[in-house]
Amino acid sequence: MDTPERRGGNPLAVVSVFAVVVAGVLGLAVVPRLGLTRPVEGRAVAAAPIEADPASGEPEGNRPRSVYRLGDHPLLTSDRRLGQVTCELPAFGTGDEQLAAFYREGVVCLDRAWEPVLAEAGLPFATPELNTGPELEDGPCGAAPSADEAVAYYCGSNRTVYMPTARLRAPGGGEDRASSHLATLAHEYGHHVQALAGMLRAGNRRIAEAGETDPAGLEMSRRLELQANCFAGMFLASASGRGSVDRVMAEEAVADFRYAVVEPPERNGHGSPANQDTWARAGFGGGTSACNTFTADAGAVG
Template sequence: MHTPEEPKNNPIVLIGVFSLIVLCVLGLGGITQLETSRRINGRPVAAPGVTGTQAAETEAPRPRAVHRLADHPLLTAPVRLPVVACTLPGFGVSDAELSAYYKAGVGCLDQAWRPVLEQANLPFNPPALDTSPDLVEGPCGSAPAESEAVAYYCGRNRTIYMPTRRLRDNGGGERAGSHLATLAHEYGHHVQALSGMLRAADSKIVSAGEETPAGLEMSRRIELQANCFAGMFLVAVSESIGTGLAQEAADDFQYAVEEPPEKNAHGSPDNQSEWASAGFTAGVTTSCNTYAAPAEDVG
């Protein structure tokens, strides 16, 4: 799951499950204030003797987020992640080994997504990564209980939280693919935040109400797209990490646990698996347009 970029008053953690336990980004009530400070990019004034036309010709457009959904530039033309030579350390389950594994994984994710965002003139900044053994209170509010979340992405400080103890004991255990799937999913929320889709979707959730059918449906569209983005990454690194590990990670999404209809913020296990498979099989951004999908495909 993710944290919103719109104001909320009552913190809520929406639950999602990968493998045997809940996997989520902090829920849609984790932020109590809208990000009110946004830099306004002005145009440089032409120097004396330089016409406005000449200045415009030499001025490169600044990358900026696009707050759209179904018609977002990333989703209207198919873009494939480049093949990435991803070098991961040997997998182990100690805190130090898991931390090293996650840090290397984020580096590979940066390599995969940076050129795609830059090509679309969207901003890119690597996410911060917190691999503390457990979750603590942070910019997105109080740490969720272990029964509610084992990992999450905080949109407020652009940080992926991968607590090593929780993930070892209640998340992926000794399955490297499960840990990689979790990381790639959370990074998918970072892509949504950078591109502007996360803010656009959160605005609709706020308007509809977090726990209304419309609000929950939009939350599912966000979460299922993150699964699809994860699938895109896994196929992009499959040659370097091994097809077996890549497939294991892609298959991990099928083990999601069904949420009750009134709390369904992530989608059914079948739909979670289908969207991850869409990214893994097609490997292009247009295959991840959950915002244009019929309601039954995001249920």
């Protein structure tokens, strides 16, 4: 069956980032680690089908279309690498306007990295909406998660990345580390790539069919989340050593994914710290075929 497009209490509604699951499917809290924190992702609602712009005049049969498949998805069966991109990010600061500007330019750079690859695969492209309000607001995915549930998330219903500045500069968010903020944004954009490609909808359908807390449903959630880490790693490699993203910053951003709290098996929808790190680094060193979490052994996504 189809995954609901609105949350309505359903924890499949959002992909939340940089919070740690400690109780319940979306019982999230921030846990410190020697002055650093590493949040873990939540769940996603599938995006509506994405078509090419009808006003483009392109024949309907030639329009790029999302493909609702997983392990045999064309984006994954052919190895496609992101071209080198030069990100011109503004000077980093933790004020509301400084963070909003940093995120906006980050999305510009992510767009430049991902659009050619999606086009080559015959898939649609659209830049995500970006919400940088200080706090999260209710929206198409339902009631906004509280501060101890999530500090950022992606809503597939309106294809929006939510990066609330007040939460992200607080303990448990990126705080004053530009690399952590970039890692957060790149992961959330990874879910946008999944939505554009059709994998987010296909994966959420599997979760809904299995049951959100069923072992099979949790495993599919981990496959989606770990792939978003991998896509983030691909972007960080494409931007590394150019413009505003020097190699140190890129490496620090990739390393950020390893700082996760171990979830109990009955609530593990995100993967172990080791696997989160492994998949981010797989993307950092490879292309889209390296991010095929859907064909990986169960242990690699545990």
